[in-house]
Amino acid sequence: MTAATTRAAANLELLLSDFSLEMTGKDVEELDAARPAIPAGTRINVTFLGNEDLTMRRTAARMVRAAGFRPVPHVSARRLESRAALEAFLSALRVDDAAEQIFAVGGDPGTPHGPYADALSVIESGVLEEYGVRQVSIAGYPEGHPGIPDDVLWPALEAKHAALTGRGLAGEIITQFGFDVDPVLDWIERVRDRGIEMPVRVGVPGPAGVRRLLRFAARFGVGTSTSIARKYGLSITNLMGTAGPDRLLHALAADYHPERHGEVKLHFYTFGGLRATTEWITEFRRNT
Numbered sequence: 001m002t003a004a005t006t007r008a009a010a011n012l013e014l015l016l017s018d019f020s021l022e023m024t025g026k027d028v029e030e031l032d033a034a035r036p037a038i039p040a041g042t043r044i045n046v047t048f049l050g051n052e053d054l055t056m057r058r059t060a061a062r063m064v065r066a067a068g069f070r071p072v073p074h075v076s077a078r079r080l081e082s083r084a085a086l087e088a089f090l091s092a093l094r095v096d097d098a099a100e101q102i103f104a105v106g107g108d109p110g111t112p113h114g115p116y117a118d119a120l121s122v123i124e125s126g127v128l129e130e131y132g133v134r135q136v137s138i139a140g141y142p143e144g145h146p147g148i149p150d151d152v153l154w155p156a157l158e159a160k161h162a163a164l165t166g167r168g169l170a171g172e173i174i175t176q177f178g179f180d181v182d183p184v185l186d187w188i189e190r191v192r193d194r195g196i197e198m199p200v201r202v203g204v205p206g207p208a209g210v211r212r213l214l215r216f217a218a219r220f221g222v223g224t225s226t227s228i229a230r231k232y233g234l235s236i237t238n239l240m241g242t243a244g245p246d247r248l249l250h251a252l253a254a255d256y257h258p259e260r261h262g263e264v265k266l267h268f269y270t271f272g273g274l275r276a277t278t279e280w281i282t283e284f285r286r287n288t
C-alpha cells in the first residue's frame with residue numbers, strides 16, 4: 001500500500017460515509033425492498049416532478065421517515081402554483097415529520113407555474129422557516145446547465161448561500177449527476193474560492209443500463225462525450241450492458257483533497273433503481 005493508495009482508500013471511506021439517495025414518488029414500493037441495505041438515518045431525497053402529485057410526494061416522504069431514514073423532499077420552485085400550494089405542501093410534510101430538510105430547486109418548467117421563478121424566491125419567501133425547515137439543499141452544476149448560463153448560475157449560487165446564511169438556515173449543495181470527476185473537483189474549488197464552505201454532495205449516477213443512463217443524461221443535459229463515456233466505463237457499443245460508478249468513485253477518492261475541496265459527500269441518483277443502487281453501494285464498500 002503506497003501513501004497515495006492509503007489516502008485514496010481513506011478518502012473513499014470518508015466520501016461513502018453519510019451518502020444520500022434519491023427516489024421518485026414511484027419508487028415507494030422499492031423502498032421496503034431496499035431498506036435492509038440502507039444505513040439508518042440515511043438522507044433520501046424525494047423528487048418533485050411533473051408526473052407526480054402532492055399525495056405521491058407526501059406519501060414517499062412519509063414512508064422514508066417511517067422506514068427510519070431522513071426525507072429530503074424536493075421543492076421545485078417553478079412547479080408551485082401559488083404561495084398557498086407551498087404552504088400546503090410544507091404543512092403536510094411537517095405533519096409527517098418530513099419538513100426538517102428540503103431541497104429547493106428552480107424546477108424544469110421553462111415558464112414558472114406560479115410566483116416562484118427560482119429557488120432563491122422560495123428561500124426568501126419566509127415560508128420555509130414557518131413550517132419548521134432547518135436545512136436547505138440547493139443545486140449545483142459542475143458542467144453548467146444546458147439552459148442557464150454560468151454568469152447566471154454563479155451569482156444565483158452566491159445569493160442562495162447568502163440568503164440561507166442570513167436566515168440561519170443550514171445549507172448544502174447537491175450537484176447534478178455526471179460521468180467525469182475532473183469538472184466536479186474543479187467546480188468545487190471555484191465554490192470554495194467564493195467563500196462558500198457548505199458541504200457539497202457530488203451527484204453520482206447509480207448502477208443502471210447504459211441506454212437508460214444515456215437517456216437520462218440527454219434529458220438533463222449531462223455530458224457524455226466518447227472520452228467521458230470511456231473513462232466512466234459506458235461502452236457505447238454495448239447498449240445492452242449496465243454501468244456503475246466504480247471508476248468515478250475511485251477517481252474522486254484519488255483526487256479529493258479535504259484541505260482544498262472542503263466537506264464532500266455523495267448523492268446517488270437511483271433512476272428507478274433504489275434497491276439496485278443500495279445493494280451496489282454495499283458490495284462496493286465490501287470490496288474496497
Ligand SMILES: NC(=O)C1=CN([C@@H]2O[C@H](COP(=O)(O)OP(=O)(O)OC[C@H]3O[C@@H](n4cnc5c(N)ncnc54)[C@H](O)[C@@H]3O)[C@@H](O)[C@H]2O)C=CC1
Pocket residue numbers: 074077078104105106107108109110117118119120138139140145147148152153156157160175176
Ligand atoms: N435533482 C433535481 O431535481 C435537479 C434539477 N435541476 C434543474 O436545474 C435548473 C436550475 O435549478 P437551480 O440551480 O435550483 O436554479 P435556481 O432556482 O437557483 O435559479 C438560478 C437561475 O436560473 C434561472 N432558472 C431556474 N430554473 C430555470 C429554468 N428551468 N429555465 C430557465 N431558467 C431557469 C433562475 O431564474 C435563476 O436566475 C432547474 O431547471 C432545476 O429543475 C438541476 C439539478 C438537479
Ligand SMILES: Nc1nc(=O)c2c([nH]1)NC[C@@H]1CN(c3ccc(C(=O)N[C@@H](CCC(=O)O)C(=O)O)cc3)CN21
Pocket residue numbers: 022024026047049108176177220269270271272
Ligand atoms: N434538470 C434536472 N431535472 C431533474 O428533474 C433532475 C435532474 N436535472 N437531475 C437528476 C434528477 C433525477 N431525476 C429523475 C427523474 C425521473 C426518474 C425516474 O425514474 N422516472 C420514471 C421514468 C423514467 C423514464 O423516463 O424511464 C421512473 O419511474 O423510472 C428518476 C430521476 C430528476 N432530476
